[in-house]
Amino acid sequence: MEINLLQYKRVAVITVTGRIDSATAAELETTIRSVIDNGQKHLILDLGAVDFLSSSGLRVMVTTMKTLRKVGGEVCVAQPSERVVSSLSIAGLDTLFHSFESREAAIASF
Amino acid sequence: MEINLLQYKRVAVITVTGRIDSATAAELETTIRSVIDNGQKHLILDLGAVDFLSSSGLRVMVTTMKTLRKVGGEVCVAQPSERVVSSLSIAGLDTLFHSFESREAAIASF
């Protein structure tokens, strides 16, 4: 898994490449935490290049959503890969995360 | 010249392809006016595929800037082509328009 972080004025975009499973989810969580601790309320997860997303990754996403909502923020997903869409739908979380076809549409939504 | 308009919640992206000169600038002005009349205050001109930009086009851009500033808005440029950069710099307008390397950076700036 690779993580790339891009900080804009009002939104941070975290781009993940590869597998998000129990072996890697903690690293993603650490990155997200640092962004939130930095005061960022709007987060976009670009999951276009994620080819595996297990419950460990979903758990990080749900936790992030809960944390951000408490401060009036939100996390959404940009250009999810087919497999990310599958994982979200199998886990019944597809309605929880706003999903945008492109990064720019996600950014423009905030 | 071709014009493509994408309306997001807080920003409109106008993508222009081809030549912006005295033969085509009026059409661009009409599109921009309709967007502004619609209440949009933040405009991005994606000039990545513009291969000619003469004073007629620059005049439309400056007019747009003045109109939007009056209502607390702004117009900026995304991924300008080399020729657009040349035109702006030759006309001495390069400092007037914020220019962003990517559409998403432009969108995130608002």
Place this chain on the structure above:
Amino acid sequence: MQIRQATFPSRLDQIEAICRLVEESAQEAGFDSAASYACQLAVAEASENIIKHGYGVEGKGIIQVSVTGRADELTFELRDEAPPFNPSLSPTISQLDEDDPPVGGLGLVILHRVMDEVRYERLAGQNHLTLIKRKPVQSR
């Protein structure tokens, strides 16, 4: 169909290799990409649970995975030597509460949503988990 079998140390970094075994079997059985991914996901969830909840600490044991195919279905068997745990009871899958979404418990939900059958036996000090996935009828 060839029977595939392999033994993995109970470490989280082995999940990827376990997925690869599942993927190869699914491909050979003619499962489409979506069905293959669903199987990988379910077997990964079961394996993660064995490592995290069963053995408790990484590297303390092994997971034996075998895959057999028959007609239009694949059978995955996972064996481990951790304390007994029966994941075959379907968790109550409640409607998603948007205002208070569940942070845990997704692994068993995924396992049962994906698999057509989930069977458990404790035999000779081992957990035997049997997961059966039938080939989707309208395989693209």
Place this chain on the structure above:
Amino acid sequence: MQIRQATFPSRLDQIEAICRLVEESAQEAGFDSAASYACQLAVAEASENIIKHGYGVEGKGIIQVSVTGRADELTFELRDEAPPFNPSLSPTISQLDEDDPPVGGLGLVILHRVMDEVRYERLAGQNHLTLIKRKPVQSR
């Protein structure tokens, strides 16, 4: 170098063809892409002005464009039969006022910024505009 010459009806839709003539000459003279574009821009500005301000209405006259090359420079000559106008005087190029940027007057600014020489003559009822552009030294 070949002398290029063509006569265009005074319509705004001809600007693109005028630019093409300039581009071909600049390419033949070995101008780099930036210098070529600068020439196209300047000649387009002069032509637009002749059509809009000189003739006043589209299609009322003609613009004759000729390009000659010599050593390391290109000479563009534009002739028209509109009322006399002398664009050879350099406009005062003031510092940009960010709070009140100029909406008009950019055409002559561009013409003079780009060209090394701008000469004007009125001869036999015609405006003769001569624009000279020297090849940039560090041509890439």
